[in-house]
Amino acid sequence: MATPQPSQPILILKEGTQRQTGRDVRNTNIQVARIMGEAVKSTLGPKGMDKMLIDTFGDVVLTNDGATILKKMDVQHPAAKTIAEVAKTLDDEVGDGTTTAVMLTGELLREASELMAARIHPASILSGYGIAAKEAVGYLEKISVDIGEDEEKIYRNLVKTAIAGKVSETSPDKIVDLVVKAVHYATTEENGKRVFDKDQVKIVKQETGSVLDSELVEGLVLLKERAHPGMPERVEDAKVALVTESIKIEETEVDAEIAITTPGELKKFKDQETENLKKMVEKIKNVGANVVIVQKGIDDKVQDMLAKNGIFAVKRVRKSEMEQLARATGAKIVSRVKDITPDKLGYAGVVEEKKLGDENRVFVEKCKNPRSVTIVIRGGTKHVTEEVERGVEDGLKTLSTVVEDRRILAGGGAPEINVSRHLRKVAEKVTGKEQLAVIAFAKALESIPQTLARNAGFNPMDTLADLKAAHEKSGTPWIGIDLENGKPVDMMEKGVLEPLRVKTQAIESAHETAALLLRVDDMIVAKKEDLSKDLEKKPKKFGTTGKKW
Incomplete structure (x- = not known):
């Protein structure tokens, strides 16, 4: 049918x-x-x-x-x-x-x-x-x-091949040196295997000078300035404290009200707050820290006190950078100031605020055996620095696979x-x-x-x-x-x-x-929807009442 x-x-x-x-x-x-x-x-x-x-x-x-x-x-x-x-x-x-x-x-x-x-x-x-x-x-x-025992030579040749065409023929050796050194610093041994964490090599670009002026900082470059202009611009033999929470008067966990009826009571209350802040600064000073890097904020009064005590401070640092600083300086990250002890401090040969192009940046450098470093790429134009950055990224990723696999062609x-x-x-x-x-x-x-x-x-x-x-x-x-x-x-x-x-x-x-x-x-x-027609059909609303005016 x-x-x-x-x-x-x-x-x-x-x-x-x-x-x-x-x-x-x-x-x-x-x-x-x-x-x-x-x-x-x-x-x-x-x-x-x-x-x-x-x-x-x-x-x-x-x-x-x-x-x-x-x-x-x-x-x-x-x-x-x-x-x-x-x-x-x-x-x-x-x-x-x-x-x-x-x-x-x-x-x-x-x-x-x-x-x-x-x-x-x-x-x-x-x-x-x-x-x-x-x-x-x-x-x-x-x-x-x-790759055998001559790792240095093999690493250099691998990076030179990876960056060929991306870096000017007048400066490949400079970039190769920076990449290979960075990889050596950021390579650790875990469970009997060598591991290179590419995230522990920070790249900072600066449109000034030439590619040959690029450098490796044995530590970290923070795109920040000192918290207070009265703080020292340079600290040598730095003892670094890393704190995640804000340095300020701690808020209570429950809502509370304080009844103040006279100017004298207000002054006493303010003096007590200031005294508590002084104790925080004294704590930092007494443990031997002369550099404090904070993930969150720092109270204005604390900034002034730190400056008077010759302590270098940086605020509003990203969590990832705090972790990199810990690997670079050997410091242990603490939540609050009261948790800082001498054994939790890190070390940097120099912490300094200096010019990077037109901006002031904080250099935490000359660390002992740093496990996190920074490559500062310099070049005459934005296009040059971006292409060199891509070459550096390729070099780092190339060595990342070889450190793990050890096999080459x-x-x-x-x-x-x-x-x-x-x-x-x-x-x-x-x-x-x-x-x-x-x-x-x-x-x-x-x-x-x-x-x-x-x-x-x-x-x-x-x-x-x-x-x-x-x-x-x-x-x-x-x-x-x-x-x-x-x-x-x-x-x-x-x-x-x-x-x-x-x-x-x-x-x-x-x-x-x-x-x-x-x-x-x-x-x-599928046919693409014409959303403009739907928008024309809907009335436009203004204000908080939802009425059309």
Whole structure:
């Protein structure tokens, strides 16, 4: 019996909703991914170019940092947003590899598009890509090496690779020194493992001088001034007290009233308050503290008393900075003044208020064995200091992963060309259409060394051919591209290094994003509501009565 046909059209989706299905939606997503990859491709490597990004307020950002570019682009397409979110997650986790991941996502989808044009089903492509990604990560883990005993040299080379292109060629060694020293200070041992807490390295920017004037403060720079101008500007051999609660007369826990009937009683009451405040200041002085840093406020009378006693004080300091100060000075944070004891004081060689640009700032420096430090970045313009800051952030995140994992690879396209060669061998053992997908994955990886060569001004095809030939002859997995002359060279010997986790995460992220977009065969976009019409319908209300006037 035939199914009866409805006499009226059936509306499933709201009027104005757009729908794209099948091959159309896949082709659109692939095109978007390729455009995203092309947008950041020219920034890859130390010879990469910068992008100038101007937002709706006219603010300008100059950078070649992939994560920053994607963040500032304000993309609208759902596929583009997905790729941007993956890049942000990767940047947050390992601090580098975002450009590689986005580029590789676009290349994987481009290869998939060609396979689908040859009537290979997306399911076969996804299966082959899964095999290739697993093999790629496993092979990189196999060929990676431990950083060994010469940590200082390895750390310096890792940071130099991470900041290449973000810091002027005249000042990379200066920034490398600052980052490596900061990491050594902020690294601790927990349960037999070394741990680097990136949050214990504070970064302060100042648009003055040159990048070479940047410095590492063995302690903390507070974006604050002294609580009172009568306090000493500089305190040497500082004994530091850290207090969370306000230094003032404590309020009672219950409401109470005091009946004062004569001026004499009022004066006596005020004198008693002053006496209590004096006792607080005497307590601070008697325990030996000559610097007091308070998370909340300080009573005006207390500020004056502290100044007369030659005690340096800072108020309204953030909780995170209080914790950093504790790690830097060795002080123990207390809730109230009465809890301060000599054993809870920290030490700083110098606490001083001095100019940083046009503003006065408090420097707590020359601490003994500080576990929290500050990098002060200087530069001639806002764009310079911001780009150097991004380089420093990348360097810190890079070392964070290496301190934990201790595994590294060579750079310069060596890992990608090596994995590509390995996957072609793996493909010989894979049966069915999945074999073509594994080969496609290998071809996508070759886009990384090709792009490095192109951005450095060399012929990408010739460079790739030379690189493959060098790998066939040498037998070492570390042959990459010397971007100074375009020739194959042992990148491990040259000191171009990258953390293992950066490469594996980039490949895994690219594979997962490409697979996610390939699985989409239907996209439904709801019509945007026009909120302005709803606002026009509602009466405007003014005043507190809710009446319309």
